[in-house]
Amino acid sequence: MPVTPTYPGVYVEELPSGSRTITGVATSITAFIGRAKRGPVNDPSLINSYGEFERIFGGLWNESTMSFAVRDFYNNGGSQAAIVRLFHPGELQAKDKKELDEVLGAVTAIKNTDNKAAGITETKKNLDDKSDSSNENPSNWSEQKKVKGKVAKKNGD
Numbered sequence: 184m185p186v187t188p189t190y191p192g193v194y195v196e197e198l199p200s201g202s203r204t205i206t207g208v209a210t211s212i213t214a215f216i217g218r219a220k221r222g223p224v225n226d227p228s229l230i231n232s233y234g235e236f237e238r239i240f241g242g243l244w245n246e247s248t249m250s251f252a253v254r255d256f257y258n259n260g261g262s263q264a265a266i267v268r269l270f271h272p273g274e275l276q277a278k279d280k281k282e283l284d285e286v287l288g289a290v291t292a293i294k295n296t297d298n299k300a301a302g303i304t305e306t307k308k309n310l311d312d313k314s315d316s317s318n319e320n321p322s323n324w325s326e327q328k329k330v331k332g333k334v335a336k337k338n339g340d
Contacts, residue, residue, distance in 0.1 A: 217249025
């Protein structure tokens with residue numbers, strides 16, 4: 184409704200509008216996209232703690248800067264993070280010729296059997312028999328390693 188001026192000066196008339204005011208949002212939520220040891224691929228996961236990140240994505244990994252960024256985010260008071268793990272099958276590379284030969288031999292053995300489940304079981308048994316007994320001792324490990332379902336670290340780490 185217009186104002187009727189009764190004396191000289193500046194008059195302000197406020198008009199109702201259909202727009203909404205800007206509301207505040209949480210600033211302690213962020214998104215991380217990168218490599219991780221394990222977890223869902225190309226699918227965002229909402230996590231609430233670093234412990235949850237360790238459980239789902241495998242925790243710190245020297246080949247992933249994202250894992251260190253997530254740890255630091257929670258160490259600095261972050262509360263929620265959306266994690267997207269990227270993975271490219273071309274990253275599966277043998278570290279040396281011996282490892283490549285073992286993998287190729289195992290794949291060939293499984294492909295050449297009629298009963299794939301039996302082939303997998305036999306191949307796993309053969310690979311377990313070939314394992315070097317010195318690698319079974321955690322003090323010989325240069326980094327965290329998984330052996331028969333148990334995780335251990337080198338002493339002093």
